[in-house]
Amino acid sequence: MRIVGKIIKWFAALVVLAVAALAGWLYFAPPALIRVGSGYAAKIVCSNVFVAGRDAGQVLADDVQAPGHPLLRLMSVSVDKEAGTVRAGLFGVFGRGLAVAHEGAGCTTVPDGDLAAARLGAVPAAPAANKDALWPEGDKVEPSQAPGINAILDDAALAGPGVRAVVVVQNGRIVGERYAEGFSAETPLLGWSMTKTVTAAIIGTLVGDGRMAVDKTGLRDAWKGDGRAAISLADLMAMSSGLEFNEDYGDVTDVTRMLYLEPDMAGFAGGKPLAGEVGKVFSYSSGTTVLLSRLWQDAVADPAKALAWPRERLFGPLGMSSAILEVDARGTFAGSSYMYATAHDWARFGQFLLQDGVWNGTRILPEGYVRWMREKAPAATHGEYGRGQLWLQGPEGGTPVGQNPDTGFDLPADTFWMQGHDGQTVAIAPSANLVVVRLGLTPSKLHYKPQAMLAALIGAMR
Structure with missing residues (x-):
């Protein structure tokens, strides 16, 4: 019996050591998937608390x-x-996700922990809208x-x-x-990739x-020393840069790594090699839109x-x-994904x-620019994508690319999304003067289809 007792004690000690080793590994060197998850949790809760004014527990759940x-x-x-921070982790401990709020600029994921x-x-x-004036001049609705x-x-x-x-x-x-319930006309909501447009x-x-x-x-x-020098601004806008980028949100891919593990998102996306011929291959990529953000910020020159x-x-x-x-942790707008x-x-x-x-009678975008945005991207062979970071209505009233293919919706051919x-x-x-x-x-x-609601509304307004 003493031998059995010793064996049990040794086994228990080994279990404790194994658990301690596992805990140490998860704490000091957590796998990328846990870091992505904790970064995502911190970021989403941070924005919804400090931008949208929602309850942290409700947002988490x-x-x-x-x-x-x-x-x-x-x-x-x-x-x-008080500090304007949100920390997240697996069981609250592992992964060490961190996000920080800025006055007037939402929240930023801080994957390297460098808050400064x-x-x-x-x-x-x-300037705030006049609540007493009718929308769009104000926020009053009849x-x-x-x-x-x-x-x-x-x-x-x-x-x-x-x-x-x-x-x-x-x-x-x-x-x-x-x-x-819980939302109103005053609640800022995340647009995700609508931010690209x-x-x-x-x-x-x-x-x-x-x-x-x-x-x-x-x-x-x-x-400038390789084939990427041929990439034009228009190629980036039309998702046809040829740059390698995996947009799969399932696990740890280029897009989740960029958004939650990289403090310099544009540097990460800009460091990708060519994976296809410039201007000839369509590849939907949030990385290219973050690059566009960095490019326009550099064109302004003064960071402030x-x-x-x-x-x-x-x-x-x-x-x-x-x-x-x-913005990301280095001050580049996350123009692919994060507008509230x-x-x-x-x-x-x-x-x-x-x-x-x-x-209001003032031209803000150049003459013909929106029309150019709505032109079909030359390399977009699968479905319809515009030159300007938007989706065009598919043939026969079908869904734009990015959703499950379908047809049969009675929608105007000039609809874009x-x-x-x-x-x-x-x-x-x-053509229906409708948004x-x-x-x-x-x-x-x-498998929700917003085209069904749009078609019903157009039918009701005829």
Whole structure:
């Protein structure tokens, strides 16, 4: 019996040592997947607490844990509102995710833990809209009393699972809107890849100033000694740079590594080699849009002026007072993915594109620039993608690329789309003088089709 007791004690000691070793490994050298998960949890909670004013526990449960990777269900977060930081980790310990809030500039993931390098100065706010004036001049809404529109907005199947906001704009006025419980017209919501189209518009303001040109090549010094020197601004805009980039969000890929493990996102994306012929191969890439952000910021030259540029030249004139573009840990706008704005402000931006880059009679984007954005990207052989970081309506009323292929929706041929992860869309139908914003938390596995709601609305308005 003594021998058995000794064996049990030795076995227990070995188990304790193994657990301690495992814990030490996870703490000091956590695998990339755990670091991505903790970085993601910290970032999403940070933005929703400090930008959207939501409860941290609710965001963790609803936005991070419920729809995501099973690993995310084991994440815990701690919020320090005084310091403006959020820390996250597996069981609250492993992975050491960190995000920091900036005054007027949302939150930043800090994968290297260097808070001093990641902090920004305050970014000036855009002027607030006049709440007493009708949208879009202000935020007052006199919705349509048309029963057909109301019935469509109240149809859960058409609005889709996880919907948080729907805004319908016809002839330049909001004619209907709906918000899920806990959300309102004042809640800033994440657009994910709809941010890409905003980045294209920001570039348009610099093209109009003569500071950028879409045909310019030799964009980065590090590219000038190889084939990447041939990449033009237009190639990046049309997702046809030829640069290697894996956009799969399943595990640790280029896109998740860039967003959650790299303090310098543009440096990471810009360091990728060519994987295809420049201008000839379509490859959807958030990395190329972050590169576009770095390029336009460099074109402004002064870092402080670059941080203020979106609000001074785009958001301010449009009255998008809630719009916040977030930056990486080295001050580059994460223009591929991270813009928060209220549904009213996303609708303003959609209306701005419908009006060809003109607002209140003032031309903000160059003549013909929005039309160029809507031209089919030459290399986009699979589905329809525009030259300017947006999606075009597919043939026969089918869905744009990035969603499950389908046909049979009765939609105008000139419809184009801003689209983002988890069901974010702004549909713009110029011939119907219609903009429809739909925001929510709707994973692609649910196969929701925003085209059905758009088609129903167009039918009700005829």
